[in-house]
Amino acid sequence: MTIRDRGNIKWTSxxxxxxxxxxxxxxxxxxxxxxxxxxxxxxxDNMNELILEAMEFHFPLRFTLY
Structure with missing residues (x-):
């Protein structure tokens, strides 16, 4: 026996x-x-230095783009 669920439809009302x-x-x-x-x-300039050091020593970096 399977239950038929209407998903998000049941919440729209x-x-x-x-x-x-x-x-x-x-x-x-x-x-x-x-x-x-x-x-x-x-x-x-500070961010550029950080990126260069990370590339040289293989440090992981995380960027947030806007």
């Missing part, structure tokens, strides 16, 4: 359009509205 709109707005603000950092020339 519980959500008002206003709630869906606010949830989408919240997710967008939380994850996508991160301001781009202002990097001056000295910080760029």
């Amino acid at each position: 519980l959500m008002l359009p206003e709630h869906v709109k606010e949830l989408r707005k919240y997710i967008h603000e939380e994850y996508y509205d991160i301001p781009e950092p202002n990097v001056d020339e000295q910080q760029m």
Whole structure:
């Protein structure tokens, strides 16, 4: 005997359009509205030195792109 589940369809009747709109707005603000950092020339030089050292000594680096 298998149970037929309707997935997300069963939850749509519980959500008002206003709630869906606010949830989408919240997710967008939380994850996508991160301001781009202002990097001056000295910080760029420091990052370049760090990258060069990591390449030379095989250190792992993690980058975040905007």
